[in-house]
Amino acid sequence: MTEHDIVVIGGGPAGMAAAVAAFDNGVTDVVILDRDEHLGGILNQCIHNGFGLHKLGRELTGPEYAAVYAEKVAERGIRVYDKTMVTAVSKDRIVTAQNKDGMLEIKAKAVILAMGCRERPRGALSIPGARPAGVYSAGTAQKLVNCMGYAVGKKVVILGSGDIGLIMARRMSLQGAKVEAVCEIMPYSGGLTRNIVQCLEDFGIPLYLSTTVAEIHGKKRVEGVTIAQVDENRRVIESTKRYIPCDTLLLSCGLIPENELTSSAGIAMSGITSGALVDEYRQTETAGIFACGNVLQVHDLVDYVSDEAELAGIGAARFVKGTLGTFETIETKPENGVRYVLPQRVSLGRNEDVSLFLRVVKPFGKVRFTVKSGDTVLANAVRLKAAPGEMEKLTVRAEKMQNITEPITVCLEEVQ
Amino acid sequence: MKRELTCIICPRGCTLSVDTDVTPAVVTGNSCPKGETYGIEECTHPVRTVTAIMRVANREDTMVSVKTAAPIPKEHIFDCMAEINRTTVDAPVKIGQKVLTNVFGTDIIVTKKIL
Ligand code: SF4
Numbered sequence: 246m247t248e249h250d251i252v253v254i255g256g257g258p259a260g261m262a263a264a265v266a267a268f269d270n271g272v273t274d275v276v277i278l279d280r281d282e283h284l285g286g287i288l289n290q291c292i293h294n295g296f297g298l299h300k301l302g303r304e305l306t307g308p309e310y311a312a313v314y315a316e317k318v319a320e321r322g323i324r325v326y327d328k329t330m331v332t333a334v335s336k337d338r339i340v341t342a343q344n345k346d347g348m349l350e351i352k353a354k355a356v357i358l359a360m361g362c363r364e365r366p367r368g369a370l371s372i373p374g375a376r377p378a379g380v381y382s383a384g385t386a387q388k389l390v391n392c393m394g395y396a397v398g399k400k401v402v403i404l405g406s407g408d409i410g411l412i413m414a415r416r417m418s419l420q421g422a423k424v425e426a427v428c429e430i431m432p433y434s435g436g437l438t439r440n441i442v443q444c445l446e447d448f449g450i451p452l453y454l455s456t457t458v459a460e461i462h463g464k465k466r467v468e469g470v471t472i473a474q475v476d477e478n479r480r481v482i483e484s485t486k487r488y489i490p491c492d493t494l495l496l497s498c499g500l501i502p503e504n505e506l507t508s509s510a511g512i513a514m515s516g517i518t519s520g521a522l523v524d525e526y527r528q529t530e531t532a533g534i535f536a537c538g539n540v541l542q543v544h545d546l547v548d549y550v551s552d553e554a555e556l557a558g559i560g561a562a563r564f565v566k567g568t569l570g571t572f573e574t575i576e577t578k579p580e581n582g583v584r585y586v587l588p589q590r591v592s593l594g595r596n597e598d599v600s601l602f603l604r605v606v607k608p609f610g611k612v613r614f615t616v617k618s619g620d621t622v623l624a625n626a627v628r629l630k631a632a633p634g635e636m637e638k639l640t641v642r643a644e645k646m647q648n649i650t651e652p653i654t655v656c657l658e659e660v661q
Numbered sequence: 662m663k664r665e666l667t668c669i670i671c672p673r674g675c676t677l678s679v680d681t682d683v684t685p686a687v688v689t690g691n692s693c694p695k696g697e698t699y700g701i702e703e704c705t706h707p708v709r710t711v712t713a714i715m716r717v718a719n720r721e722d723t724m725v726s727v728k729t730a731a732p733i734p735k736e737h738i739f740d741c742m743a744e745i746n747r748t749t750v751d752a753p754v755k756i757g758q759k760v761l762t763n764v765f766g767t768d769i770i771v772t773k774k775i776l
Contacts, residue, residue: 292726292772293712298671306712308726308773312756391714394724419713419742438674442667443709447735546672629676 246350250274250565252340254331254506255359257286259538261314262551263357266558268321272565276324276351278331278342284318285311286361288547290388293412295439300548310547334358334510336531355533355561358507358521359554362500362539364409372404374460379467383409383497390416398493402470403427404458406434406441408545408634410497415444417495424448425489428456428472430479433608435499435634437545458494459486467492500543507536517585518542524574525588525599526560527553535561542587542602545636549602570595575618575649581656582606583614584633593649600640603655608632612657614639619651627660666703668696679704708732711741715760717775718749725754726772733765741765752776 250272253264256279264275283289288296291307298304301313318325329344338356342349364382379398381389387409389395401417403410406429414424427445432455434441445452453472459481460471474485502520513522513530520541521529527537537557538550563569572592579586586603601616609631616624616639623645631637639655662682668675668691677700680687688700702708710732714724733741741764750760752775761769 289773292714292728294710294728295672304710306726306728306772309756312774391726392724393722394714394716419711419738421742437672438667439669439672442674443669447709447738635672635674 246339246352248352249276250354251276251357251561252338252351252353252355253277253357253359254334254340255279255286255361255538255540256281256284256325256327257359257361257538258288258311258314258547258550259361259540259554259557260284260286260357260359261311261318262554263359263535263537263558263561264323265314265317265321266555267357267562268323268558270559270562272562273321276326277318278326278329278340280328280330282327284315284325284327287384290384290391291412292391293416296547298548299546300551307547314551331360331506334506334534336510336512336534338533353533354565355535357554357557357561358529358534358536358540359538359557360503360506360540362502362543364496365499365501372458372461374462375464377461377463377465377467379463379493380461381493381495383407383413383495386493386495387413387416390420396420396422397495398422398467398491400425400491401493401495402458402472402489402491403495403497405429405497405499406436406452407497407499408436408440409500410495411436411440411444413495413497414450415448418448418450422493424450425491426450426472427452428458429454430457430475431455433632437634438632457481461494462488467494470494500539502540502543504540507540510534515585515589517579518587520587522589523587524590524592525556525595525597526563526569527557527588528560528564528569533561533564535564542585542636545634549636549638553602576652577601578652578654579603579656580654581658582609582612583655583657586653586655591646591653593646595646596643597646598640598643599646600638601653601655603637603639604633604635605631605637605657606633609657609659611660613660614655614657616641616653616655618649618653621649623649623653631657664704666700668699670695670699707735709735709738711738711745712772713742713745715745715769716749717752717754719751720775723752723775725750725752725775727760727769728772729764729767730759730770731767733767737765745769 288307
């Protein structure tokens with residue numbers, strides 16, 4: 246068994262930023278285990294731009310953003326075990342992995358989980374009809390087109406209006422395909438508004454809300470799909486069924502944090518985010534194990550993934566050095582209009598600002614968010630609009646964190 | 662004429678209202694100065710950064726990602742794609758390397774390193 250101070254699982258944006266932050270905070274024995282050949286994770290196939298505005302102050306494509314962090318990893322001499330698949334993590338921080346050299350067992354003083362997320366598989370969606378070729382998850386299609394140069398299809402329908410679906414609508418159009426429609430089962434899009442503008446409106450692609458794919462047609466290859474509107478219980482309205490000929494169906498139906506390692510380790514999870522329960526440094530309920538990035542909560546901006554990973558990196562470094570401290574913690578709770586709040590618990594007595602990240606349950610116009618503990622208001626913020634597709638961040642100042650005894654709640658109210 | 666737009670410069674996505682009846686046009690709803698520039702540009706000569714992929718001729722099944730070094734007029738997006746699709750590169754390439762020059766007033770540069 247080998248030993249390292251910090252083992253980071255995953256070499257995507259979260260893993261890289263966490264490793265760099267841990268190193269810069271005084272723990273130089275950091276290693277990254279990554280199943281891929283190159284660092285960068287999913288960013289390598291996200292060739293569009295829009296990354297880094299917040300974090301780096303310039304607009305980059307995914308591969309460029311990844312390269313900035315891969316460079317930081319290399320400069321620090323952080324060891325990367327590439328093409329290495331982690332098969333188990335234990336609560337006492339033993340990481341088991343496989344690569345071409347065989348089995349690897351590492352005893353770590355701290356572990357950072359940064360495995361990212363994966364797409365909701367098609368099986369989970371139960372669309373009636375045959376199972377012909379030409380049905381892809383949006384992310385798989387993205388990899389085939391952007392990394393391998395395959396033409397995935399000529400006439401395309403996309404189910405799901407999350408950001409990957411929108412980005413792929415534009416990519417397929419640019420590559421010469423005709424995107425007939427993007428169907429969204431919810432009455433609103435789950436993607437960023439800017440993506441609806443620059444990926445759909447720019448290319449004249451219709452977005453049909455409260456609409457689903459009711460049936461897939463074709464034996465060997467997709468020949469068409471039946472789309473239909475749904476009622477408020479998401480049941481197909483028969484009279485609205487309509488046939489669209491196409492050879493390809495892309496599914497962009499949400500992302501799920503990839504937490505098999507986390508749950509097999511017995512680390513406490515949240516039923517809402519499908520990620521671990523964490524504190525302000527992203528430490529899970531199991532001491533010395535931290536989580537960050539999309540494995541913790543699905544983000545819409547990589548910039549926020551990097552921010553979160555830095556917190557985990559700092560936390561893990563301090564844990565190893567024995568300076569993180571243990572404090573009494575208090576819960577955070579979503580209320581009225583808020584779906585979840587992360588971190589789910591916050592230490593008392595740190596004397597540091599605490600940022601709370603949250604998502605709302607449905608689209609709203611102008612809203613005021615209020616963070617409270619009992620009757621004491623800790624922070625509030627007004628937003629001109631709020632949507633489930635856009636993560637919100639609220640910061641509670643250190644001085645407001647003094648003398649708190651009741652759980653921290655976050656709620657919203659609509660304002661005129 | 663008044664036009665409603667979503668600013669696409671940053672993820673905040675402010676809803677802009679642009680009054681083009683007056684000169685210079687008046688933008689409201691923006692949270693920062695970039696939104697004003699975007700609003701006016703979008704109503705006069707809209708531009709976009711184009712990102713794409715280019716075949717790496719000396720590597721099997723390998724594409725390299727590229728982009729326009731600056732945004733180009735929106736109406737030339739498809740002509741720009743055609744230029745890119747006509748071109749191949751040979752590895753190694755590094756980020757920022759020019760692979761086409763003077764395409765609708767800018768260059769096409771590499772966004773991914775291929776060894
Ligand atoms: S106006 Fe400024 S803050 Fe608003 S979306 Fe545009 S760039 Fe972002």
